Amino acid sequence: MKTVPSLLAWSAMLSLSGCADTGEDCGLAPLPGGAGQPPPLLSLGVPAALHVQPSLRGSCDGSDTSQVPDSITAEVFDPNNHTVASEASLTGNGQSATVRFTPTTPGRHHVRVAFSPVGSLQQFGAYVSRAWTGGGPTVLPLPRCTQLDRTTQGTWLCDGVAVHATTAAQTPLGGVSGIPDVAVAGNVVWVVGEDRVRRFVDTGAELELTGSLLLNQRDTVKVIQSRLATAEELWVLDSERLHRFAFTPAGVVTGAAPTPWGQGNQMPFGVDMVLGLLVRLGPDAVSVIQVTPEPDSHACTFRLGPDEAFVASEAPCQRLPGVPAGLEDGAVWTRVDSLLLPQPGQTLYRWAAVEGALTERGTLVVDTPLELVSAPLRPGFALPFIQWRQSRVGAAAPVAPESLGPLGLELLPGNTDLSSGPRTLSPRFYWEADAGDPTRQTRVFARGASSLK
The missing domain is CATH 2.60.40.10 (Immunoglobulins)
Known part of the structure; x- marks a missing residue:
């Protein structure tokens, strides 16, 4: 029988070396x-x-x-x-x-x-x-998506391309300058690219353009780090400033004056070297997660001011242990790595927005030789998952409990022979490269009713 590598991270041995029958210390461990x-x-x-x-x-x-x-x-x-x-x-x-x-x-x-x-x-x-609670695969005729979401009507958005549910027709949303940034909220699709912010609505037959804003020099969006969207608002964090765009009752997209957000010494983090993340604290408040040379992560609050632009809170930034490893609309995940013997490994934390602050909502200790795979954070909402390094038996997603307590686990579907690179997990979907043709297709699995709180 093939030997299966151990899951276990062993604690310190309590026995002493030497000979048991004579008490002679012969120096043998x-x-x-x-x-x-x-x-x-x-x-x-x-x-x-x-x-x-x-x-x-x-x-x-x-x-x-x-x-x-x-x-x-x-x-x-x-x-x-x-x-x-x-x-x-x-x-x-x-x-x-x-x-x-x-x-x-x-x-x-x-x-x-x-x-x-x-x-x-x-x-x-x-x-x-626990077993996978979601559905079976949907195959998209596109290379493995980096940024992926779906409207309520069923239109897929994959790296700036809309794949319509009824006809499977593809509509590129970008131009000659490259792939745009896309955010989905229900049937509303926000697109940022080529110095414009556009808002579409999925009617079921097409993506109908409902508003567009040409960005002037003040509002220019630089390298996007994170974004949050509702049907009426789009919040964008670029490498220097926090932007707010709104769709008014008059049917016009407007932009408030952007707000500088960095402390001046922020450091890139994560597998894709992101500078900051947005976590929604409420309808008019957001937390900017950043890492500085000081230990741990920092969550700094910004609120809407009288001119509809964001203003930094006077309250000190909240400190979170570790570095960011996952992101939801109202929560951030952090990981703390420990290389200390006798029990090296990681600890995963989930911090959810509760009454205007981030509150711990689940932890999980990940022992060696398990591997905690952090998600690329720049494309949007994404979660870490756990895989077994030396045996291809699959991977598991951490799941928050119905009430307070430690994180549970749910087995991920799909191809167990894939490495972690072609896999991505978000609060709504799990997707991976198609094993038969990884350059042309993406297999997407919709997750079951989420217990994330």
């Missing part, structure tokens, strides 16, 4: 424990069997081990720290053990296995994922 063969991904509601090896010491006369455990106890805790019923037994004449339990909650479980009189205390994480 314990043989490592925890090198078992657990399933790379546990399924919700399916009985699981984790195989664990004790940490044993080599004998001074050169034999493999001087003593093996003759008893074992085990405890399993779910993501909410509730005890899960489990059974543990020694196998292989004490050379290994099996822990069995049936998970009923998705997310990271903590397992403790104690061997006696030798073998040490082993602690590790086991990851439980």
